[in-house]
Amino acid sequence: MGDGRAQGGPLPFFRSLRFRVTALVVAVLFAPTLLYLRIELPRLVAITLPLSLLLALWLTRRLVRPLEALRRRALAKIHEPTPSADLPLQGSAEMQDVAAAFNALLAALAERRKANEAFVTDLVHELKNPVATIRGCADALAEAPAEHERAARLSRLLKESSDRLDTLVSQFLELARAEAGMLHEARERVDVAALARGLVVAMADDERFAKVRFTVSGASSARVVCVAYRFESVLRNLLENAASFSGDGGKVHVSVDVVEGRRVEIRVSDTGSGISAEDLPRAFDRFFTTRGREQGSGLGLALVRAIVEAHGGAVSAASNPGRGATFAVELPLAPAL
Structure with missing residues (x-):
């Protein structure tokens, strides 16, 4: 029983007393502050609430209204017969950047039109x-x-x-x-190196180019994802174009290389008269040809560019007049299986 008295003796009493004293000290120390907040808090709310509303209204006028005005002007361009890139650059720097972007888009659409x-x-x-x-x-x-x-x-x-x-x-x-991008045409993995070798053999057997020498070099295999017959028409078009300009005794060389393990580069070179500096920028334009209307429609190279770009690639031309021309096609390398 002596142990029970020791456990339930005066110690809990002193603990309770210490807690009460601590609470009393805290109440005495913070009572003025609590009283001040009780009195002043409604005043603070009455002051800050209108200020918050005014700030929200100012932000709305500064940000939302100019954006809405720009949206209305941009939508109004739909009803113009020939929309022009003349949206005003007004408001903040951010709004001016947005308006400039719209103008750039309108200018690009005008050029396309x-x-x-x-x-x-x-x-x-x-x-x-x-x-x-x-x-x-x-x-x-x-x-x-x-x-x-x-x-x-x-x-x-x-x-x-x-x-x-x-x-x-x-x-x-x-x-x-x-x-239009050939969106609905099936694509497959095609070894363009093998395709180039096969076309070179076919072109060498074509009686139209019996006096033109065809050669091929480069990677033994280079696969891309493409519409097979479309890309075959690209290579055939470039080969026929090179052979026709090379003439009797001329040479056409095709190289297929895998560059940096990421893309395939195909180069078709000839030993013809080349392309002048004035004509080179127009080589891929629709209906542009230097062979005369009786020998070409001027759509062949434009079709080459459209097909290559529809496959995520690029095509370019380079020439030294009198020393032939080279057409280069770059396409993404097909991912490994």
Whole structure:
């Protein structure tokens, strides 16, 4: 029992007394502060609440309203027949940056629109020429009975013009699909090194280029993800273009290399007359050709660029006049399986 008294004796009492004294000291020390807060807190709320509302209103006027005004001006451009890049650079530096970005976008769209308008104009011009020839031949045949030689000549002209028109329309459709990105065409892993070797063999056997020497070098294998028949048309177009400019006794060389383990570079070089410095920037323009309308439509290299860019690649041309030209195609290397 002595142990029980020791455990429940005066020690808990002193602990309780110490707690009460501590509480009393804290209350005495902080009572003025608590009383002050009780009195002043409503005043602080009454002052800070209006200030907060005023600050929110100021931020709204400074940030939201200029942004809303810019949005309205940008949407108004939809109803303009020819939207111009003239959004005013007003407000804060951030708002001016946004307006400048909209202007840059509008300027780029305007350039694209001009290019499309020029393209349509060129297309109409190109289509009118063979159509006019076909109409003239048909009128001549219809006017009176023709002699055999005259009829044969008119028939040949009709066939050549209709063939050219068919080729032109087909290339135009292919170009339009390629520039749209070929989003719905299946893509697969293709060894472009093997493809290049096969095309070189086929071109060497083509009687049109019997006097042109074709060679190929580079990696034994280089795979890319592409629309197979589309990329085959790219290489075939570049090879035929190089061979036609090389002429009899000329050489065409194809190299396929894997660069930095990330991309594939294909280079097609010829020993022809080359491309002048004035014409080089226009090499991939639609309807641009230096061979004359009877030998080319001017859509081949434009189609090459559109297909390559649709595959996430790039194509370029370099030339020393009198020493041939080189066309380079770069594509992302296919990821390892």
